[in-house]
Structure formats: structure tokens, C-alpha cells
Amino acid sequence: MKPIHIVFSLLLVIAGITVYILTSEPPANAAGVAHQSLAGIKVGGDGAARLATIGKAPFYFQIAVIFLAASLLYMGVPEHRRDRLFRMLFAGATAYAVFVWVSLFSSYQAYHETGVTDVVFGFPVPTNWFLWGVWSGFVVFDLLYVFAFRRYFLHPEDEQSFRELVAEVKSEQGDV
Amino acid sequence: MEAMRQEIILGSVFVYLLICIGVGLWAMRRTKSAGDFFVAGRGLGPIIVSMAVFSSTLSGFGFVGGPGLVYATGMSSVWMAVCSALGYATGFYLVSKRIRMIAEVRDTMSLPDVVFARYGSEAARLLTAGTILLGVLGYLATQILAMALVLQSLLAGTDMFADISLFTCVVISSAVLIFYCVTGGIIASVYTDLVQGIVMIISGALVVITAAHVFDGGLAEASNIMLANDGEDIMPFGTLGMMASLTWFFLFGLGLAGQPHVATKMMMNRNLADNRLILPITVFGYVIAAMLWVSVGMVMRALVLGDVSGPLGAPDEAAPMFLSTYAHPLLAGIVFAGLFAAIMSTADSFLNIGAAAIIHDIPKAVRGKSLNNELFWARLAAVGLSVIAAGFALYSYYENDELVALLGAFGWGTFAAALVPVVLVGLNWKQASARAAVVAISASLIINFSAQVFQVKIAYGISAGFLSMLTSLILFIGLSLLEKPKKLPKDIDRIMEL
Numbered sequence: 001m002k003p004i005h006i007v008f009s010l011l012l013v014i015a016g017i018t019v020y021i022l023t024s025e026p027p028a029n030a031a032g033v034a035h036q037s038l039a040g041i042k043v044g045g046d047g048a049a050r051l052a053t054i055g056k057a058p059f060y061f062q063i064a065v066i067f068l069a070a071s072l073l074y075m076g077v078p079e080h081r082r083d084r085l086f087r088m089l090f091a092g093a094t095a096y097a098v099f100v101w102v103s104l105f106s107s108y109q110a111y112h113e114t115g116v117t118d119v120v121f122g123f124p125v126p127t128n129w130f131l132w133g134v135w136s137g138f139v140v141f142d143l144l145y146v147f148a149f150r151r152y153f154l155h156p157e158d159e160q161s162f163r164e165l166v167a168e169v170k171s172e173q174g175d176v
Numbered sequence: 177m178e179a180m181r182q183e184i185i186l187g188s189v190f191v192y193l194l195i196c197i198g199v200g201l202w203a204m205r206r207t208k209s210a211g212d213f214f215v216a217g218r219g220l221g222p223i224i225v226s227m228a229v230f231s232s233t234l235s236g237f238g239f240v241g242g243p244g245l246v247y248a249t250g251m252s253s254v255w256m257a258v259c260s261a262l263g264y265a266t267g268f269y270l271v272s273k274r275i276r277m278i279a280e281v282r283d284t285m286s287l288p289d290v291v292f293a294r295y296g297s298e299a300a301r302l303l304t305a306g307t308i309l310l311g312v313l314g315y316l317a318t319q320i321l322a323m324a325l326v327l328q329s330l331l332a333g334t335d336m337f338a339d340i341s342l343f344t345c346v347v348i349s350s351a352v353l354i355f356y357c358v359t360g361g362i363i364a365s366v367y368t369d370l371v372q373g374i375v376m377i378i379s380g381a382l383v384v385i386t387a388a389h390v391f392d393g394g395l396a397e398a399s400n401i402m403l404a405n406d407g408e409d410i411m412p413f414g415t416l417g418m419m420a421s422l423t424w425f426f427l428f429g430l431g432l433a434g435q436p437h438v439a440t441k442m443m444m445n446r447n448l449a450d451n452r453l454i455l456p457i458t459v460f461g462y463v464i465a466a467m468l469w470v471s472v473g474m475v476m477r478a479l480v481l482g483d484v485s486g487p488l489g490a491p492d493e494a495a496p497m498f499l500s501t502y503a504h505p506l507l508a509g510i511v512f513a514g515l516f517a518a519i520m521s522t523a524d525s526f527l528n529i530g531a532a533a534i535i536h537d538i539p540k541a542v543r544g545k546s547l548n549n550e551l552f553w554a555r556l557a558a559v560g561l562s563v564i565a566a567g568f569a570l571y572s573y574y575e576n577d578e579l580v581a582l583l584g585a586f587g588w589g590t591f592a593a594a595l596v597p598v599v600l601v602g603l604n605w606k607q608a609s610a611r612a613a614v615v616a617i618s619a620s621l622i623i624n625f626s627a628q629v630f631q632v633k634i635a636y637g638i639s640a641g642f643l644s645m646l647t648s649l650i651l652f653i654g655l656s657l658l659e660k661p662k663k664l665p666k667d668i669d670r671i672m673e674l
Contacts, residue, residue, distance in 0.1 A: 004605050008653045014426075015646055021419060022635055031637030032249060032408075032415035038480060038487045042249050044408020044415040051418065054636075058418040065426055069262055072430070075604045076269030078674060104412060111411065117403070122388070122395030123410070124403065127251060130412035131258060131470070135463070138261035138429075142459055145268055149452040154273060158674040159448060162277055165670050169281050 003075045010068040017061045024053045048112040059105050066101060066137075070094040073141055081152045089144055097137035104129035181505040182333045188509030189330065189516055192375070196356045196520065199367045203360025210550035213361030214285040214532050215444050218276075220366060222450040226457035227373030228366040228521075229267075229441045233260075233432065234376065234462060235315075235522035236322045238469050239515045243498070244491035246473020247480075250402070250409025252416035252637075256428045257466040261459055263432030266600060268455045271433045272442040274603040276451075277671045279443040286529065287436045287599070288537035290443075294602055294668060297610035298541045303617040305537035307594045308436050310621075312530035315587040316565035319523035321573060323349040326515060329496065342573060350566040353520060357527045357562075358555045365524040366444070372517030373461055379514035380465035382507050383498075387471035390502050391478070395471070398478035405481040410474070420637030427642045431592025433600050437525035465518075468511075472498045531557040589641020593620030596645060597652035606672055607661045608652070616652035620644045 029045035044050070051058070074082075074090060107126040111117045117124040123131060145153055207213055220228075238257070245253035275290055282293045287308065292301040324345035331337035331345070356364045391397035402410035413421045433439060445454065476494040479485035488497055495515075499508040535553040536546045547553045594617045602608040626632070627640035634640060664672070 004601075004607070004653065004657075007601075008650070008657065011646065011650050011653065015650060018638070018643070018646065022638070026635040030635060031417050031420055040248055040488060040491050041477070041480065042409075042415040043406040044250065044411070044413075044417065045406070047408045047411065050408075054419075058422055061419075062422050062425075065422070069266070069430060072600070073265060073269045075601075076266075080673075108412060111407075115407075119396045119399050119403075123399055126412050127399075127410060130251070131254070134255075134425075135258045135261050138259075138265055139459065141265040141269070142261055142455055145265065146452055146456050149449075153269075154448055154451070161670070162448070162674055165667060166280055169667055 003071055006071045007068060007075070010064050010071060013064045014061060014068065017057050017064065021054050021057050021061075027053060047108075051112075059101075062101055062105075063098065066094065066097045069138070070097070070141075077152050078155075078158065081155060081158075086148070086152055089148070093140040093144060096140055100129060100133035100137040104133060178505060181500070181508065182330075184505045185509045185512050186330055186334065188506075188513045189327075192371075192513040192516055193352050195371055196352060196364075196368050199371070200356025200359040200364045203356075203364035203367060206363050207359075207361045207551070210536070210554055211283075211285060212363060213551055213554045214528060214536070215279065215440070216362045216366060218279060218444055219446050220444045221446060222453040223457065224366050224370055225441060225445045225450065226454045227461065228369040228444075228525075229264075229438055229454065230458045230461040230465070231369045231373040231376060231517065231521040232437050232441065232525040233263075233435070233522075234465055234518055236319060236326075236515060236519035238466060239376075239511075239518045240322065240326075240492050240495050242466070242469035243473035243476065243495040244493070246414075246470060247477045247488065247494040248491040249416050250406075250414030250477070251412055251470075251474075252414030252421050253424070254414070254470050255421040255425045257462075257469055259425045259429030260432070260462045260466065262425075262429040264455060264459050264462070266430060267433035267438065267442065268451055270600050270604050271439055272451050272454075273448060273674070274671055275439060275442050275599075276445060276448055277674065278603075278668070281667050281671065284443065286532040286537055287439055287595070288533065288541070291598060291602075291613070292540075293665075295598075295608075295610035295613050296665065297613065298544075300598065300610050300613045300617070301537060302541035303614060303621075304595065304598065305533040305541060307590060307617060307621060308529055309533045309538075311436075311587040311590050312526045312533070312561070313565055313568065316523055316526045316530065316561065317568035317572065318587075319519050319526070320346060320350055320353070320562075320566050321569035323353075323516065323519045323523070324569065326496075326512070326519075330512065343570060346566050346570055350562050353523055353527070354559055354562045357524045358558045361554065361558075362444070362528050365521075365528055366441070368517075368524065369521045372514075372521040373465075375510065375514045375517045376465040377461050379507070379511040380468045383503065383511055384467045384471045386503050386507060387475045387498070390475050395474070398475050401478040401482040402474075409477065416637045418636075420639065423637075423639040423642035427589060427592055427639055427645055430600075431588065431596055431641070431645060434592045434594070434596035435588070436529050436591060436595065437522070439595075439599060440529055441525070465514075468495075475502075527558050527561055530561045531555075534561070589639070589644055590620065590624045592641060593624060593644035593648045597649050601649070601652060603672070605656075606664060606669070607656050607659075609656045609659045609662065611659065612652045612655035615655055616648040619651055620648040623647060 623644040
């Protein structure tokens with residue numbers, strides 16, 4: 001299966017989950033409600049009730065989005081440069097992004113079940129997963145780009161091939 | 177120093193505006209051709225490109241609208257910011273190398289040029305240019321209006337300019353913008369972006385430190401106040417809920433590289449290998465500056481919910497109120513200069529790509545060649561676009577308050593939905609077809625326009641831009657898969673192998 005087929009399949013999965021969510025009956029506070037006394041401020045209300053009609057659909061939605069993002073990024077590396085090490089590194093980076101999302105979601109669910117959460121580094125635990133985790137989940141791909149740049153993203157041979165192409169084009173233009 | 181607060185803030189903004197004008201004059205001498213005007217002759221170093229990419233991504237919205245959204249809805253909107261690591265990764269994995277290569281081989285000056293080089297379709301070029309022009313008008317008008325409103329609020333606090341009109345502020349704001357963009361083109365734009373980026377990073381970092389000290393118990397106390405009052409607001413999905421947040425993550429994370437003002441900057445670096453440095457600097461700059469978004473909005477919400485401060489008149493007052501109450505006057509001055517920097521760095525990028533669409537892309541698509549003396553017409557088009565956008569801004573403010581909001585909201589979602597399939601996927605997949613590109617762009621425009629014009633409210637706060645982008649991606653790939661692969665021009669084919 002080519003990466004583009006995986007991308008297309010994941011887009012269809014995301015569309016399917018979205019349709020499922022859109023066809024369910026949204027609770028009154030699905031997208032928040034106005035604060036009783038403070039104009040311009042919204043509150044979320046009962047968080048668990050907001051998910052009652054769609055269950056874990058958003059969880060699977062985001063899993064599909066993470067795989068979609070990883071598949072698209074994978075397409076950005078020339079096919080002839082995708083060696084075994086690259087596939088392993090990429091799988092590891094994707095697994096980390098999924099791990100962060102699973103941790104975020106499960107800590108959020110735990111908060112709904114117990115009504116309590118610890119505040120660490122200034123934020124509740126699920127919010128820490130969100131602020132540092134989600135961001136760092138994709139920073140790993142950025143780091144891969146920086147540290148493996150010459151091996152996978154702009155190999156010296158590819159750069160040389162490009163220089164030759166530029167020279168050919170310029171010489172053809174000169175001939176004209 | 178507290179007694180001089182207003183003077184210090186105005187002084188900082190004034191110095192910053194003078195720097196912009198100075199850079200415009202300096203850049204004018206270096207702008208000798210349309211290539212210099214639109215893509216800086218593809219000769220910029222990595223630091224300049226990094227700052228230009230990040231500062232044009234983070235507009236005034238990040239400094240005013242972002243904190244306002246956190247104040248109003250909790251953490252929901254922060255998904256637009258935490259996706260930046262993904263956004264820039266897609267930009268550098270999928271766009272930066274190929275767009276820069278095509279720019280050199282085909283001597284392209286704009287994103288529609290690249291689209292034409294890739295697909296060989298004038299229709300695709302025309303639609304891309306048209307999309308850019310529509311989005312630019314809206315974005316530019318919102319930026320000019322935001323700049324004028326901030327300037328008016330600053331000047332109104334002085335005795336001399338207490339009654340200054342919005343019209344005068346629009347004229348002043350547009351005049352500075354026009355001056356440095358028209359004289360120096362993209363060279364002035366990217367060098368002011370450098371100053372703007374530095375100001376934004378410094379102000380972002382200092383404001384976070386200030387915000388963390390508003391409560392004795394730091395941000396943890398703010399979190400506890402919010403947990404005691406609602407709880408959902410300080411949770412990862414805020415008050416708008418999971419689907420609103422996740423669809424924003426999709427739209428902003430995967431849509432960033434489709435923003436033409438960002439993608440165009442990726443054509444300007446001197447060396448391909450500089451991308452290795454540009455990506456981390458960009459990510460670092462953005463995350464520092466965006467911390468203002470989270471911290472200010474969160475602290476202001478906790479202050480109001482905890483009855484420490486009265487409610488704000490409007491959510492967008494969160495940042496100005498925070499600065500005027502809790503920030504040291506000098507810091508407030510730097511941040512206000514940073515706010516102007518954020519607005520102007522985005523506005524000048526739009527002015528540049530909008531002018532390119534008018535005098536370069538649309539004429540090429542319609543009559544097969546661009547205008548003669550492009551540099552002259554580019555400057556004229558930049559003036560014309562600014563005047564029209566300023567007119568839109570004033571008309572919207574006084575007569576029809578939905579016009580600019582309509583065009584502004586149309587901006588990001590439209591760019592993402594229309595251009596991500598065509599640019600992001602199309603530059604990395606040889607089978608992508610011109611017909612699919614035309615259909616995807618058209619469908620995204622129709623969906624986005626319909627959603628805005630009919631003010632469609634989607635359940636669970638799902639973003640219309642997300643639905644539009646998802647549809648256009650599916651149409652683009654699906655239609656391309658159905659077509660027989662066509663042979664690409666030799667140079668493009670070879671570039672797509674690298």
C-alpha cells in the first residue's frame with residue numbers, strides 16, 4: 001500500500017467519524033454555555049455529559065488525525081531515502097504522539113470520573129499533557145528533520161543532482 | 177515611571193514605527209526588480225527567513241484575539257497554537273524544499289507560479305491567485321482595523337489626541353504600512369519581520385513571567401480558581417469542547433503550510449540547506465511568543481472568576497487590560513510595540529502576495545504574460561490594495577460590522593482548504609492532477625463562502641474550515657486516483673524525485 005492510499009483511507013475514516021458525530025444529538029452544553037452572570041465568558045459545564053452522545057468518537061478521531069499527519073510527513077521524504085532506520089525512527093515518533101494523546105485522554109476521563117486532579121507546573125495534569133505533550137509530540141518530528149537532515153531530507157547526492165538540474169536548465173535557456 | 181506609563185507606551189510604538197520607515201527607505205535601494213520586490217531575489221539568510229516565517233504566522237490575533245479567546249472560552253483556542261510544531265513540520269517536510277527548488281528552476285515569484293509549474297494549468301493558477309486575493313483583502317482589512325483600534329485606544333489616553341477619530345488612525349496605520357511595503361517590497365517586509373520577530377519573542381517571554389507573578393500562588397493558583405468555578409475551562413478542551421478543539425488542531429496544524437504568506441517565504445532562502453536551521457528557529461520563536469496567548473488569557477479569566485477583577489467589556493480587552501494593570505510600563509511599551517509588530521508583519525506579507533496576484537499571476541493566467549514594468553505596477557497594486565482594505569475596514573466599522581469579520585474568517589480556512597491539497601500533497605505526489613486541483617480549490621471556496629454567508633452553525637463547535645479542508649483533500653486525492661497519471665515536465669519530475 002502506497003502512503004497516498006493510507007492518507008486517503010485515513011481521510012475517509014476521519015470523514016466517517018465526523019459524520020457519525022454530526023448525526024448524533026448534541027447535548028445543550030456541547031460547545032459550552034454562557035456564564036450565568038459574567039457577560040462574554042463561557043463555561044463548559046458537565047464535561048462527561050458533553051461526551052455522552054458521542055462516546056469515544058473524538059478519541060478515535062484524533063488517533064486518525066495523528067496517523068494522517070505522520071503519513072503526510074512520511075510522504076515528504078524521498079522514497080529512495082526511506083531506509084529501515086528511518087522507518088523505525090518515524091514509527092517511534094508516531095508512537096510517542098499517540099502515547100501523549102492516549103495519556104491526555106485517559107487523564108481527562110479520570111478527571112470526569114473522580115472530579116479531582118493534581119495541579120503540576122501550574123496546570124492540571126490533563127492540561128500538562130496537552131500543553132507540553134501535544135506540542136512535544138510533533139517537535140520530535142522537527143528534531144528528526146534537524147538531526148537527520150543530510151541523511152533523509154537533503155542528501156548531498158540529491159543536492160548535487162539538483163545543482164546539475166539547475167545547470168542543465170540554465171544551459172538550455174542559454175541555448176535558446 | 178508609573179506616572180509616565182502612557183508616554184512610555186506611545187514612545188515605544190513611535191520608535192518602532194520609525195524603525196519600519198527606516199527599513200523601508202534602506203530596502204528601497206536594494207529593490208531593483210519585481211523578483212526583488214516579491215521574493216527578495218531568493219537571497220535571504222536563515223535567521224531572516226525564520227523570523228519572517230514565524231512572525232507572519234503569528235498575527236495580531238495571537239496577541240489580542242488569542243488571550244481574548246482564552247479569557248472567554250478557556251483552553252479551547254490554545255489548540256491553534258500547540259499545533260505549531262506539526263504545522264511547521266508539514267511545511268518543512270512537504271513544502272520548503274520542493275517550492276524552493278521549483279522557484280530556482282522555473283524562476284517563480286509567487287505561489288500561483290509554483291502551482292502552474294507543478295500542474296501546467298492556467299485555471300489552477302487563476303483559481304489560486306483568486307483565492308489569495310479574496311483571502312488577502314479580508315485579512316488585510318482585519319489587520320488594518322486592529323492596528324487602527326489599538327492606536328486609537330493608545331492616543332485617546334493622551335490629552336492632545338483624546339478625540340482622535342478612527343478614520344485618522346486608519347490613515348496613519350495604512351500610511352506607515354504602505355510606505356515601507358511600497359518602497360522596499362518584500363525586502364523591507366522581511367527585515368522588519370526580523371525586528372518584529374525579536375520584539376514578539378522578548379515581549380512573549382516577559383509577559384509570561386509577569387503573568388506567573390500576578391497571583392501569589394502563581395499559575396497554579398489561577399488553575400485552582402478555574403477548577404473551582406467550572407473546571408472544563410482549564411481542562412485541555414476548554415469550554416468549547418473536544419470536537420471544536422480537535423478540528424482546530426486539524427485545520428491549523430495541517431493548514432499552516434497552505435498559508436500563502438508562509439509558503440512564499442520558503443522560496444526566499446539563499447541555500448536549500450538553510451532549512452535545517454530555519455525550522456528550529458521558527459518553532460522556538462513561535463512557541464515563546466505564543467505563550468503570551470495562554471498566560472494572559474488564563475490569568476485574566478482567573479482574576480474575573482475569582483472576583484479579584486471586574487468583568488471585561490469585551491474578551492479582546494484581556495491583553496490591553498492585563499498590560500495596563502499588571503505590567504511594568506516599559507514592558508507594556510515593548511508589548512504594544514510587539515502587538516504592532518505582529519499585526520504589521522502579517523499585513524505586509526499579505527500586501528506582497530496580494531500585489532503579486534494582481535499584477536503577476538492573474539494577468540499571466542488570463543493573457544499568458546505578466547505586465548510590463550512589473551516593479552512599478554507592483555508598487556501601485558500594493559497602494560491600491562491597502563487603500564481598498566482600509567476602505568473595507570472603515571466601511572465595516574461604521575456601516576456593516578460583518579463585512580471584515582466575514583472576509584477575515586474566510587481567510588485562514590480558505591487558504592488551508594484550497595491550498596493544502598494542491599501544494600502540500602501535490603508537491604509530493606506525482607499522480608495529483610490539474611483537474612483535481614481545480615475541483616478541490618473550487619469546492620473549498622464554495623463551502624467556506626456558504627458557511628460564512630449563511631452563518632452556518634455546526635454542532636459540537638466543529639469548524640467550517642475543517643469540513644471544507646477535509647472535503648477538498650478527499651476530492652483532490654480521490655479524483656486524482658481516478659485519473660490516469662500524466663507525464664510531468666522533465667524538470668518538475670526530477671525535482672519530485674529529490
